[in-house]
Amino acid sequence: MLISTEEVTVRYAETDQMGVVYHANYLVWCEIGRTSLIKELGFHYADMEKSGVLAPVTNVNVDYKHPARYGENIVIHTWIEKYNGFRVTYGYEIVNEAGRVCCKATSEHVCVDAETFRPVSIKKQFPDWHEAYETNKKPEETVANQTQT
Structure with missing residues (x-):
């Protein structure tokens, strides 16, 4: 399973008057x-x-755990939580420089034809993407264990 990491410094424009990151910025x-x-x-x-x-x-889905603040460096961990050939669910964990989890999130996506918005099979339309997603997604037994707890 591939987990990507990306570091971002919290900018002033991303915070409220208290220096705490505005909730919608986690989606960005x-x-x-x-x-x-x-x-x-x-x-x-x-x-x-x-x-x-x-x-x-x-x-x-976003589960806010601890506020990120202006000037902190945060790390975004991203992985493929679930994939079935049509839908992709990405998992995220955003951690501050002290190692505290600021949020855990998932986003679900489906590929669609740009003109009709009808679903498109990633497996058929983008076989290279399909192979990479199948190879790098979270193991199914891990997803099943998380669902049961």
């Missing part, structure tokens, strides 16, 4: 992590979009 950081993971796998969203396929978000 998840996107940074997801893009980094895809790049590490050897792909780019832009190439997918050029072929007429988009990957919209269909679900997001």
